[in-house]
Amino acid sequence: MQDQPLDASDFELIEDTLLKYGDDHSVLNASELDGYFTALVSSPVQVDIAEWFPAIWGGQNPDWQSPDEGKQFIELSVRHINALATQLAMHAQAFKPRFEQTEHHAQPLTLAEEWCFGYLRGVAVGNWPELPTPLAAQLQAIAFCAEQDNFEPPADLDVAQHRQQIEAIEAAAHALHDHWVAQR
Template identity: 70%
Template sequence: MQTQPLNDADFEILDDILLKHGDDHSVLNTCELDGFFTALVSGPAQVDIADWFPAIWGGQNPNWENTGEAKQFIELSVRHMNTLARQLANGSEVFAPRFEQTEHNGQPVTLAEEWCFGYLRGVAVANWTPLPVIQAQLLQGISECAEQDNFELPQDLDVAAHQQQVAEIEPAARGLHDFWLSQR
């Protein structure tokens, strides 16, 4: 199996498959999938594919076009999870959550809501136990970001405050990973 990080074409394949087979209960894009996998590789114990794979699809196995499509999705997913695990375990500066980019009133805006929603889905699947106060606060920041509904950004969005909240997500994810790593 290949160990290279995914490239843009690989992410496009994942996005296409997620969109094709997804519904309101499943992961719908690679930003959410990235958050999901980040939580899985960061948690207290390894999560088996038998647990995380159905969670991507809202508990239902997709009606695959063919076995090759399913195999490709699983291989790309595992490759991405392994990349995230290596980056986080090595304290690598190349770890960067896969956030969406948009524009609002002529200003670039980074959106982390879907990533955070995926992260919380991963926390649930990995069955994280209660956290100490500092780590609970880190998770709370991710949770608060996931609760925002930014399908349409409000006209009066405070872009600077929003971007500050988004900037806190990556260090929170690193801090939570480091905490669980020290507990294993």
């Protein structure tokens, strides 16, 4: 089915393909791609694959080593974007951003910077208009996190505050999606 969530091996293939064909102008990992697709399915208008697919690669489609490799990546991308759209529209509680994980003082720590960077890429490709003030603040929470690209947690990181910021990003994604869906 074209909206079945991807499994770990699918995401591994996506990661490998992004690393193989990506450059400084392209999406470089599954977390960033997840944020990108989340913004696209939350856009005020539907963005055609002819626009969003080349934008993954910085505007230029890869020179695939084989047609099957390109076809497989496109199929996984379409499945993932469709699964996100279904989750956000019909099963909002099932939607979980694909944030990265690291350790901080031997404890798990969620990092959202790459996801947020991808989200902003999707906002740009979707050509979002100006948002009402409360929703602009929601988008700003995502934008602020994206500005922390390559963020290394400081030794004195306030973990509780960091977790609240991560939760706010997920809530913002839901609020922005709901706003634009209601406008369509």
